[in-house]
Amino acid sequence: xxxxxxxxxxxxxxxxxxxxxxxxxxxxxxxxxxxxxxxxxxxxxxxxxxxxxxxxxxxxxxxxxxxxxxxxxxxxxxxxxxxxxxxxxxxxxxxxxxxxxxxxxxxxxxxxxxxxxxxxxxxxxxxxxxxxxxxxxxxxxxxxxxxxxxxxxxxxxxxxxxxxxxxxxxxxxxxxxxxxxxxxxxxxxxxxxxxxxxxxxxxxxxxxxxxxxxxxxxxxxx
Numbered sequence: 001x002x003x004x005x006x007x008x009x010x011x012x013x014x015x016x017x018x019x020x021x022x023x024x025x026x027x028x029x030x031x032x033x034x035x036x037x038x039x040x041x042x043x044x045x046x047x048x049x050x051x052x053x054x055x056x057x058x059x060x061x062x063x064x065x066x067x068x069x070x071x072x073x074x075x076x077x078x079x080x081x082x083x084x085x086x087x088x089x090x091x092x093x094x095x096x097x098x099x100x101x102x103x104x105x106x107x108x109x110x111x112x113x114x115x116x117x118x119x120x121x122x123x124x125x126x127x128x129x130x131x132x133x134x135x136x137x138x139x140x141x142x143x144x145x146x147x148x149x150x151x152x153x154x155x156x157x158x159x160x161x162x163x164x165x166x167x168x169x170x171x172x173x174x175x176x177x178x179x180x181x182x183x184x185x186x187x188x189x190x191x192x193x194x195x196x197x198x199x200x201x202x203x204x205x206x207x208x209x210x211x212x213x214x215x216x217x218x219x220x221x222x
Contacts, residue, residue: 002220003105003112004170005134007162008144009154010119014175015144016052018203019115020059021212022219026111027061029222033111035060036070036104038097039124040117041085042078043071052115072100082123092124094133101137111220114139120158131161140170142219147187147202148177156194171199173215178205 008015019035026033037053048054048064053071057064067074073092075084081092101114114137116122122130134141141162145155155172162169172191176184184202191200201218203211 002109003114003139004219005101005114005116005137005139005141006144007116007120007130007134007141007158008118009146009151009158011122013119013144013146014173014203015115016055018142018144018173018175018212019113020055021208022111022113022216023056023059025213025216026220027059031111031222033060033113034104034108035113035115036101037115037117038071038100039073039081039092040071041075041081041083043074043076045074045076056115073097080123081117082125094125094128094136097124097133098136101133101139105137105139120161131165131167134162134167135165140168143169143172145172145174145187145191146177146180147174147182147184148180149182151177151182151187152190152194155191159195159198169198171201171215171219174200174202176203176205 006015006019023033023035035056037056040052043051048067053067057066077084077087085092105112116130120131143158145151159169174187184204188200188202201215
């Protein structure tokens, strides 16, 4: 199994962008990666290609009619999954979500990404969060963060939440935030100081492609 769970410190932090960049690089090497966004909210059925799952399909070179295969649980409201599901008179089936995740992760020897929803502690049900989903799936995580003011606290809090339940965090990936007053290198240096057992990688806005290539080759080498 060569599977990773992509999670983040919050929503709109760059999880999908990173997943798509990794997928494109692995495909350029002649590899056949897979990726799944099993659960998402804020889904506009009239514009599926704009959704996170649609972007992942595009990065995989697949058609939009394969959406059900990679994103079986989709809700319209741009809210946490439990709230979005409730508005449709539904609820997230946590056990089914975990079963799906483990099945697709275990079935493939090629690079496989599972992208979560929102941040580490985003509620999925009345009792479970994204953190519980990752832990129950028994997958190593890549934690995506930003470089904005306050990111250090958010990132270290998310890291502690994951490790507290036994999730192995393979790497922290810091996406340089647009307009941030904090230097990317300073954020990386501080994270390395406070989380010495975890690899920290930076994605500068000036050179994102080369940074992703190095990260991809390190995460899941050929």
